[in-house]
Every structure is written in C-alpha cells, then in structure tokens.
Amino acid sequence: MEIPRIVGAGLVVIGAGIGIGRIGGSAMDAIARQPEATGKIQTAMLIAAALIEGIGFAAIFAS
Amino acid sequence: MVFSKKPFEYLFVVLVAFFSLTSNANSTNTIEVTKKGNTVENNSEMKVLSKDEKKDEERKEFIQHHLLDSHDFHIFSYGKNAEHNVGFPLPVILWDNGLHVFSSSKFEHGEKVAEDGGNYYKISHHDGKIYKTDSNGKITENTKGKIQNEKPLDFSITKSFFMIFIVSVLMFLLFAGLGKSYKKNGSIAKGVGRFFEPIIIYIRDEIAIPNIGEAHYRKYMSFLLTIFFFIWFSNIFGLTPLGVNITGNLAITGALALMTYFITTFTAKKYYWKHIFWMPGVPVLMKFVLAPIELLGTIIKPFSLMIRLYANMLAGHVVLMSLIALMYKADSVVGSPLAFLLSFVLTLLEVLVALLQAYIFTMLAALYFGAASEEHHHEEAH
Numbered sequence: 001m002e003i004p005r006i007v008g009a010g011l012v013v014i015g016a017g018i019g020i021g022r023i024g025g026s027a028m029d030a031i032a033r034q035p036e037a038t039g040k041i042q043t044a045m046l047i048a049a050a051l052i053e054g055i056g057f058a059a060i061f062a063s
Numbered sequence: 064m065v066f067s068k069k070p071f072e073y074l075f076v077v078l079v080a081f082f083s084l085t086s087n088a089n090s091t092n093t094i095e096v097t098k099k100g101n102t103v104e105n106n107s108e109m110k111v112l113s114k115d116e117k118k119d120e121e122r123k124e125f126i127q128h129h130l131l132d133s134h135d136f137h138i139f140s141y142g143k144n145a146e147h148n149v150g151f152p153l154p155v156i157l158w159d160n161g162l163h164v165f166s167s168s169k170f171e172h173g174e175k176v177a178e179d180g181g182n183y184y185k186i187s188h189h190d191g192k193i194y195k196t197d198s199n200g201k202i203t204e205n206t207k208g209k210i211q212n213e214k215p216l217d218f219s220i221t222k223s224f225f226m227i228f229i230v231s232v233l234m235f236l237l238f239a240g241l242g243k244s245y246k247k248n249g250s251i252a253k254g255v256g257r258f259f260e261p262i263i264i265y266i267r268d269e270i271a272i273p274n275i276g277e278a279h280y281r282k283y284m285s286f287l288l289t290i291f292f293f294i295w296f297s298n299i300f301g302l303t304p305l306g307v308n309i310t311g312n313l314a315i316t317g318a319l320a321l322m323t324y325f326i327t328t329f330t331a332k333k334y335y336w337k338h339i340f341w342m343p344g345v346p347v348l349m350k351f352v353l354a355p356i357e358l359l360g361t362i363i364k365p366f367s368l369m370i371r372l373y374a375n376m377l378a379g380h381v382v383l384m385s386l387i388a389l390m391y392k393a394d395s396v397v398g399s400p401l402a403f404l405l406s407f408v409l410t411l412l413e414v415l416v417a418l419l420q421a422y423i424f425t426m427l428a429a430l431y432f433g434a435a436s437e438e439h440h441h442e443e444a445h
Contacts, residue, residue, distance in 0.1 A: 043269075047430070050423045054367035057374035 009063030016056030020049050122388040129384060130308055130377065131191040132221045134167040138305065148172070153225060157184070159195065159215035167219070176200035184215070193217055223315065226307045230296045234289075266291055266425065274429040279436040283429065286326060290319060291425040298376060298417030302410065310420075311376035313369070320369035323428045328361070331435040338434075364431055368424060375420050379413050 027045040031038050137150040152168035159182060169177035170186050176196060177184045184193050185200040187210055194202055194212035203211045220228075241256045252260040271280040271287055297309040309315060337343065339357040342350050386409060390402040 039269075043426070046419075046423060047426060050371060050427065051367070053375075054371045057370050057378075058367070061370065061374065 005063045009059045012059035013056050016052050016059075019052045023048050023052070119392070122392070126381060126384045126388065128191075129306060130311060130380060132223045132308075132312060133191055134170065134186060134193070134219055134221055135172065136222055136225060137172065153220045153222065155184075155193070156218040156220065157193065157215040158218065163215075182215075193219070222307055223309050223312055226297070226300060226305070226309050227315070230293060230300065230309070234292055234296065238292075263288060270422075270426055270429050274426070274433040275436060276433060278438075279432075282330070283326070283432045283436075286322070287425050287429055287432075290323075290428060291421050294319070294372065294424055295418060295421035298420060299414070301376060301380065302413055302417065308376070308380055310372055311380055313373050316369045316373040319372070319424070320365040323368060323431065324362075324365035327365075327431045327435045330432070332438055334437050334439060335435045364427075368427060372420055372424055375416060379416055383409055383413060 023045055027041050030041045034041075134155060135150060135152045137148060139150075140146075140148045152166045155163075155165055155167050155169075155177075157163040157179075161180065163179045163182065165177065165179045169175070169179075170184075175185075176198065178198075183196050183198050183200065185196045185202060186192070187194055187202055189208070189210070193215065194210060195215055196202060196212060205211055237255070237259075241252070241259060244253055244256055245251075266287060267280070267284060271284055275283055294310060297315075301308055301310065339361065340354050342353045342357065345353065383406060386402055386406040390399045390406065393399050393402055
C-alpha cells in the first residue's frame with residue numbers, strides 16, 4: 001500500500017503547485033493593472049497561497 | 064549605532080546567512096570524522112555496504128539527528144575522532160515512580176546507560192527519547208521497529224526547551240527595555256527601537272486593524288506581537304550555528320496553534336457562533352449540512368496553522384542540510400562550489416522564509432480573531 005499513498009501525495013502536491021502558481025500569476029496581472037493596490041493584493045495572495053500550501057503539507061505528512 | 068544606514072542591514076543579512084552555513088558545514092564534516100571512528104562497530108551489525116552507500120547512510124542519519132530534539136547542547140566536535148566536544152549537558156528530569164533528576168552528561172551523548180535511584184535509562188538512537196532499560200541498556204524493538212521498552216514521563220530541559228527559554232528572556236528584556244526607553248527619550252525610539260518600531264506599527268496598522276477592526280484590535284495586540292516575534296526569533300535562531308530547530312517541532316507549533324484556538328473560542332461573540340451553528344442566508348436544510356462542516360472548520364484552522372509552520376521550517380532545514388551534504392557528496396572542484404553557492408542562496412531565502420512564516424502565522428491568527436470578534440455584518444467596513 002506504499003505506492004498508491006505516495007502517488008496520491010504527489011498528485012496533491014502537483015495540484016497545490018498549480019494552485020499557488022495560478023494565485024501568483026493572477027496577483028501579477030492584478031498588480032500590473034493596478035500598481036497602487038500592490039500591498040492589498042500581496043496580502044490576499046499570501047493568505048490564499050498559505051492556505052493551499054497547508055493542504056500540500058498535510059498530504060505529504062499523511063503519505 | 065546607526066540603524067538607518069543601509070550597509071548595516073546588508074551586513075546583518077550576510078552575517079546571518081553565512082553563520083548557518085559555517086555551522087552546518089562544520090557539523091557535516093565532524094560527523095564524517097566521528098563515523099570513521101565507528102566503522103568497525105557499524106560493519107558488524109549492518110549489511111555490507113559499499114563505501115559510498117555507507118557515507119550516504121551517515122549523511123541521512125546526521126540530517127535526521129539534526130531535526131530531532133536532544134538532551135544535551137552539542138555545538139561541535141573536533142579532534143581526529145571527534146573526541147573533543149564543545150557544548151554543555153542539560154538537566155534530565157524524569158517521573159518514574161518518583162522524581163529522577165540528573166545531568167545528561169551521564170548518557171555521554173547517548174552512548175552510555177545512565178543509572179539513577181536503581182533505575183537504568185538509555186537514549187534511543189532512533190527517536191532521541193529516553194527509555195527505561197536493564198543495566199546493559201538493551202532496547203528491544205518489535206518487527207515494525209517500534210520500541211517496546213517502558214518510557215518514563217520526561218520533563219527534561221531539552222535543547223528546544225532551553226532555546227525557548229532563551230528566546231523568551233531575550234524578548235522580555237528587549238521589549239521591556241524598549242518600553243522603558245520611550246519614557247526616557249520622550250516617546251522617540253532609540254537604538255534597536257528604531258528597527259523594531261516600524262515592525263510593531265506594521266503589525267498594528269496592516270495586520271491587526273484591517274483584520275480585526277478598529278473596535279476590538281487592542282485586546283489581541285499583545286498576543287499577535289508576542290507570537291510574531293517569538294516565531295521570527297525562533298526561526299532566526301534556527302539558522303544560527305547553534306543548530307536548534309525550535310519551530311520545526313510539532314509540539315511547539317501545536318502549542319502556538321492551541322493558544323490561537325483558545326483565544327478564538329473564548330473571545331468569540333454571538334455572531335461567530337450563529338455563523339457556525341445556524342448560518343444565516345441559506346435554506347434551512349443547508350443549515351443542517353453546514354453546521355458540522357463549520358464546526359470541523361474551527362479545528363482545522365488552528366491545525367493548518369500548526370502544520371504550515373512546522374512543515375515549512377522542517378522542509379527548509381532538510382533542504383539546506385541536504386544541499387550541504389551534496390557539497391561533500393559531489394567532492395569535486397566544480398560540484399562542491401556549486402552546491403556551496405546554492406546553499407548560500409538558499410540560506411538567504413530561508414532568512415526571508417523565517418520572516419514570512421511569522422507574518423503568515425500572525426496574519427491568519429488575526430483573521431481568525433477578526434471572525435470571532437465580529438459583531439454584525441460589516442456594511443461600513445473596508
């Protein structure tokens with residue numbers, strides 16, 4: 001039962017990576033559009049990224 | 064001291080970055096020397112491994128050892144067989160049908176069996192914990208590798224405990240001193256206060272007030288500031304040559320998360336509980352579905368706080384140590400400097416991560432407090 005668990009954890013981490021990448025990319029777009037809102041966008045970005053990151057870590061530790 | 068000039072900041076960052084590098088490199092070097100002295104012993108009990116494989120095993124073991132808490136404060140060893148150790152033992156406090164207090168020097172770095180009041184104790188090499196043994200120090204394991212020996216209640220002052228104490232004392236002296244210095248200098252920060260004042264104001268104006276609200280933020284400020292500086296200082300200490308790993312310890316991050324959970328729960332207003340048990344604005348049937356999910360969410364939130372900080376710091380340490388081990392594994396003119404450069408850059412990144420994790424923890428804690436102390440729908444807010 002070792003391999004399915006590890007593969008599952010890997011899939012979750014790939015998902016988390018895509019998610020964080022999308023958050024970062026969208027934040028870049030948003031900052032390019034409204035540079036004056038950089039601070040607020042960064043804060044929201046960090047929170048969202050941290051929440052997803054938590055799931056990724058949980059998957060790694062569960063595997 | 065001038066704190067407003069840029070070169071000092073750069074110098075500080077470079078200093079911190081290089082510090083950890085020397086420590087880790089030094090330790091890796093040491094362990095290889097140590098292990099060389101023990102090869103005879105290893106050969107008898109391990110399968111026959113090639114020289115490279117054995118070295119890999121040693122490096123792995125060393126990294127694992129670094130991540131564990133330990134009962135003595137070992138900084139580095141030197142000498143041909145690493146026979147001179149620099150460091151100091153810490154007190155061991157056990158409850159095993161009576162109190163046993165003795166110095167961890169009795170264990171001689173986990174090599175010997177310690178005797179106290181007719182009982183024998185030994186530190187397991189696997190998890191670094193103290194087990195009760197017979198006079199020979201035999202530790203029995205079952206087929207799954209789980210240790211069968213009895214485990215006494217351990218209240219020892221371990222390395223992490225010691226460093227938490229140091230961080231607490233440092234924070235107390237630093238911030239109590241800063242508080243006093245404001246009175247003396249007529250409400251103007253002086254010395255290190257010039258460095259810390261903007262950070263404290265940032266936490267107040269950018270983290271506490273937007274998330275918790277102007278009305279209630281004051282009572283949470285002490286906790287937010289404490290937790291921010293505790294995590295930050297602990298993370299920075301983790302990068303120094305002392306080789307401690309305070310925040311990379313599940314028990315410690317768990318305690319921090321538990322405090323956040325208790326404060327959220329006990330300061331919560333009616334509106335918060337209403338949102339959990341009887342979500343307004345959704346059909347009645349949906350309310351029954353949402354209630355258990357929301358209730359579970361209150362526990363998942365601090366749980367994710369715990370895992371995030373722990374995993375981030377642990378992962379940082381593992382990657383850093385692995386890169387430094389790579390320096391020895393490559394063992395060539397091209398590979399080793401490359402690994403060195405990589406680990407140097409990564410150390411700088413870790414300095415950033417140390418701050419970022421403290422910020423995220425504080426930020427999310429403030430977010431949860433904000434949800435707890437909210438009183439009605441914020442039509443006017445933001």
